[in-house]
Amino acid sequence: MGTQLEKDQTVTITKSVSVCPKYLHPQKVLNLSNLDRQCPSLMYTVSFYKPSPSYKDLSLDFVFNSLKSGLEDTLSVWYPAAGRLCLNQNDGKLDLWCNNKGAVLVEAVTQIKISELGDLSQYNKFFEKLVYKPHSFGNFSQMPLVVAQVTKFGCGGYSIGIGVSHSLFDGPATHDFLYAWASNSAIMEGKGGVEQQKPLHERGSTLLVVTNCPAPNMTTKLSEKSSSSRKRAAAIDHLYQLIMQAATDQSFSDVGYMNQNSYLLRTFHLSSAMIQSLKRKVSGKRGGSFSCSSFEVVAAHLWKASRWVFANINYANKLPILITRSQLARSRALGLRRETMVCLQFSVDVRNRMVPPLPKGFSGNAYVLASIAMTAGALEGESHERIVEKIREAKNSISNEYVYAYVEALEGPRPSDLPPLKELTMLSDWTRMPFHKIPFLHGEAAYASPLVSPVPQVAYFMQNPDDDKGIDLRIGLLPHSLKSFSQYFLNVQ
Secondary structure (H helix, E strand, O other), rough: OOOHHHHHHHHEEEEEEEOOOOOOOOOOEOOOOOOOOHOOOOOEEEEEEOOOOOHHOOOHHHHHHHHHHHHHHHHHHHHHHOOOEOOOOOOOOOOEEEEEOOOOEEEEEEEHHHHHHHOOOOOHHHHHHOOEEEEEEEEOHHOOEEEEEEEOOOOOEEEEEEEOOOOOOOOOHHHHHHHHHHHHHHHOOOOOOOOOOOOOOOOHHHHHHHOOOOOOOOOOOHHHHHHHHOOOHHHHHHHHHHHHHHHOOHHHHOOOHHHHHEEEEEEEEEHHHHHHHHHHHHHHHHHHOOOOOOHHHHHHHHHHHHHHHHHHHHOOOOEOOOOHHHHHHHHHHOOOOOOOOEEEEEEEEEOOOOOOOOOOEEOOOOOOEEEEEEHHHHHOOOOOHHHHHHHHHHOOOOOHHHHHHHHOOOOOOOOOOOOOOOHHHHHHHHOOOOHHOOOOOOOOOEEEOOOOOOOOOOEEEEEEEEEEEEEEEEEEOOOHHHHHHHHOOOOOO
16 A cells, blocks of 8 residues: 555645735844754644545635634734744844744645555654745745645545744644634634633743843853852753763764664554553552652653663674563673663753743743663663652752753753764653644544654654543654564553
8 A cells, every 4th residue: 555655645736825914013033042042943743634524515725715814813923933033143143033924834735535644643754745845045044934734635634734943932832823823713613712822922031031040141151169059951961971972982983874864753652551550560569659640650661661672782793683681681791781871851841840930821942851861771770660750850850040051051062963872762742732632623633743853763752632641652763673662662561
């Protein structure tokens, strides 16, 4: 089926328009924070709406025009989304020019049926044809920050593929923006049926005030006394330690076969029953007195799974050889040495962790990475329960001082084109951002699939439309580790 699908998978763009705010906002430049500047790339998701009697008589033209009208209304309030990135003339950093240039909306058709795509939770290269990818021609200041493509399938179903610059919004803000757009489009229901939180678009200045961080043009080098007493951002320190470890350890310096194109995107579903089984496994030794969240226990299980896979790969000969647990002692000598530092990093929303909290509706990036590090040998012997405790400790360490240190650390030079580090497991939690529930059409989407991200080996936790207490893990894996990872991760007994 895959071969035939590849032959027939034509997607034809029939219309492309720039969509500007209905009510133009006075032009202004928003100063971005260092959190906004980390990743200016467009992040893409595709939502699939299977054929439904509720909209079988709707024309593609009606759907497109409804989305266009709703986007015009939404951009009038979420006006930075109609802007462009620009360079600050004073310091050369990225800022956001709110210039009303608009977003891009594309209409497309295909004869493919949604059912021919198989399991929508599994990434398919065909999905890349369902999003619009603009060309900047070397001038990023002309790149739209929001692009969308509505595609009608041969079966009468639709997909809505959307790209949003990560410098514009983080995950929660993107979810709120898209929900406002869907509400304003009113394809199936009355306009504005749900009252929306008014967004607050001031970025760098708001974050600086809350963290008591001085403005960049007023910063001075800290004295040795003050810098030594300041809290440090563990995630930044651990990342640099991993880079130095990779640079100095000859046995891990060859990452040529670990380029980003080598990764296969796969989705693994942990049902609510499997997660409860994991929780019982963790709390069993304490007789049920130890409780943990689904995120904590699945994150701990993921880290153990990732490290077990690498412990079972022969890196000395640069050949991927999967081996059994009985051969583990030999693999330690050949592969990931017990003294090698390994690290788990996961995003934490700081909106309500700051004192005082960030203002309601803050639309900028408000995520930092929490981090845990230990040796590979220690992780191998560590219990799920102890790893859960370390995850909780890392989350609880996020404070004003941590955010201040994190933002300040991003002022310095950062490595570009960072190669994948097999010692690093990165995790982004999307379970509180159910993109499939955004009501662009009737009811929920059958699935909302993220596409390839700038860092494909990052793992995503997502809600599953058919099991809201379960978790879908989307992760990029090297081909030779796929079977081993699957066997370990899905074994929760």
